Each structure stands twice: as C-alpha cells, then as structure tokens.
Amino acid sequence: MTSMFALIDGNSFYCSCERVFDPRLNYRPVIVLSNNDGCAVARTPEAKALGIKMGHPYFQIKDLCRRENVAVFSSNYTLYGDMSRRLNLVYERFSPDIEIYSIDESFIDMAPLALPDRREWACDLRATALQWTGIPTCVGIGPTKTLAKLANRWAKSDPAGVCDLIDDEFRRDVMARFPIGDVWGVGRQTAKKLAALGIETAGQFAAMDPKRARQLLTVVGERMVHELNGRPCIAFEDVQPLRKGCAVTRSFGQRVTDLENMRQAVASYATRLGEKLRKWGLATDRVTVFMHTSPFDNGPHRSVSLAVRLAEATNDTRKLVAASIRAAERIWKPGFRYSKAGLMTDELVRPEQAQRVLFADLDPERGGKAMAAMDSINSRWGRGSLGIASAGIRKPWAATFDMRTPPYTTVWDDVPTAR
DNA sequence: TCTGGGGTCCTAGGACCC
C-alpha cells in the first residue's frame, strides 16, 4: 500500500476563532497578539496585505492598526484550544487515523481510506468543518508528511482551498515553483546554505543527492530530500508519544529589580509547572531556573541559569516551589532590570517508575492528596484561586492582556446568547 | 616520559517548528 497523508489546518487560526464570535470582523483585518501584547502572532490576509509581519512588535504597528481599522486581540488560548478540539472532532468523522500536530494542524492517514475521489472528500471535510465550527480550513494531500505540508501551503492560494500532489506530473510542476524557504524544516540558516549552492526551489532540493544533503545539513537534511521525493521518513504518530520536557517561562509585565518580586514570579511559575506535570501524570527530579534582562534594553545585561536536583522525582508544587526559589536566590544579583524568567525541565518520568529515595518521604500519599485537592479547587474556581503564599497576591510583575476576549465556549457566563 | 582505541553518558547550543 502506498502512503498518503492529508494535512488540514485552520486559516489564520487565532484570528478565525475571534471572527466566529463576532462576524462583523469578517470585513476587517484582524490580528492576535502574543503574551503581554508583545507582537503579532496571527494575521488575516487583509492584515498581511497591510505589511504586518509575523512577530511584528505591536508598539511599532499600533498607529497603523488604528489608521487602518485593524481589529487587535490579546491571545485567548482557552478559546483557541477549545475550538481546536471541536475541529478535531469533525476530522474524526472523516478518518479514525489522526495525528494532532499543533493547535491548528492535524495530519490524517489517508491510505486506509482508499477513496474513490480524494478531492471530493477534502471539499466535504472543509465544508463540514466550516459549518460546524465556523473555522475556514485548507487541505493538502501528498505521499509524505512533508509533501502534505507543501500541498497545504499551495492550497492557500487555491480557490477551493484544496491541493492534491499525488499525481507525479502536477507535483513536479508545483515543486519547481515552490520557494525553498517555505519547505517544512527549512529555516533561515538552511535556506541560506542551499541558496549558496543555487538551490532555490523545492524541486531543486528534491533533486539533490541525499548523501550530499546529509553532509551539508545532517540527517535532517537527508530525510527532507527523501520526503520530498515521496519516500516517507517521518513517522505518522497516531498515538501521542509521552512528553519529554516542560517549560514555564514568562516575560514580565514590568521589569523586575528586586528579589522579592523575582521570588514570587518563580514561585508562581513553579506552581504552574506542578499543575502541568500532574495533569500529564509525570514528574521530574531536575529543574532549571533562568532569568535575564531584555536584549532590547540599554544598560547592563545579564543572563543566568541554574539547574537544581530534587531528592527524588516529584510533581508536588511545594517541593517544586521550594527548589525553584532556592535556585533563584542563588543566581540572583541586584542592579539589573530583569525582563524575563522561567523554569525548564526535561527527562520527565512517570512517578511510579521514578527511583525513590529511601525514607525520603514518610507519607508520600499525603502530598498527593493535598495536590489533588488544590487542582480540583482551581479547576472549579479558576486557575490561581488556591496557591502557595510565596507566589504573591498582587503580582506587579505579571503580564498584561489588555485586549482579551472572554473564553466564550468554556465558561458558562461567557457563552453568547442568540435572541 | 610517552603512548592507544574505543565505548557511554551528559550537557550545551544550534536550528527549526507552531
């Protein structure tokens, strides 16, 4: 059986989510901002046409947005996550074999479907997704995941929003016109290296000797060449592999210059880390704490990190907070305007498999029960209802979201009513 | 004093993705 994949994604996904709940936005350019209202992370085609780039700092385009009547939103991940879940429920009606690749993209293994008419199937999928969720999508079809991604990109400029690259001749034609920098896995550095060899299209890259690609770009490059030639090297991940690492990092709403605020920030990040680990049923015995000043600031710069070991793998907020604060205090140095701090951990383990230290905890069950109680209170009353005192109450360092819409679909009070 | 060839494991850093 030859391989065949579809990649379906939501168009300008975050912007489309906002439009679902305010159809008047359909006639305006829309952008959604990153955390802290820092920069643009999603733009509708109308906003792109105004010259707003991905990652464009908001303060630089504020005037433009006002002038051009651009609708500007703070990011609302609760809403986007819920819309994403709804989309995947639609996809599941069209195929049981789905890999959720990101919040707005899913791969579908089409080989087992043995469809008589792929195009009709794809159009039907798009229409159903639009009708049931309000989100417009595009579908790309190819013999490998890389080619499905490529097809999906090409579909963006197709009136029907579908591109099928199974046919060899059509595929060659498209690839000869497809810019190398838009290939999945080719970033700026790689594009530069390839351009130096005169390679500027996906078609030229596909024609490269795989061994040569390996020399130039490691095995990653070799795999891309194979994938572009229709030989699958990237596995379809039907069941999600266990998460390998976890990070909680935030830029501050205002610069932090004193240890007390830094302690609070790190404590609240550690609280969030514990929540995430418990939700996944994972634990860690090593946490890295970092803090740094802003590269855009004048004045003295500083960037430091420290990894601390815990006595044993845990996801107990209290232990994570204590260890993180200890580490933060050790690397803290006054006299700097810190713009960001965070926690990182990798090598997550299942707690039951973790090595236990003898007599490390005389009553491990008690810790587990306290955390479970805290999680259920916070899930009932909202994140942060019950926390650790060291995380602070006022939180002057916390990020701001001035233009956030309500979480329409996940909080009863915010569900829109039709009259 | 000088002389070897592999292994493994860990960490840091680069590149890329959404």
Add this chain to the structure above:
DNA sequence: TCTGGGGTCCTAGGACCC
C-alpha cells in the same frame, strides 16, 4: 514606555571507563 511561549531533534565536546 512597549519586542511571546513552549516544544523537538541533532551534534559536538568533555568526562569517564576499560
């Protein structure tokens, strides 16, 4: 004044071992 957050994978190099 104001420039995001959270992931994955790969490689090189050091420490250590036999």
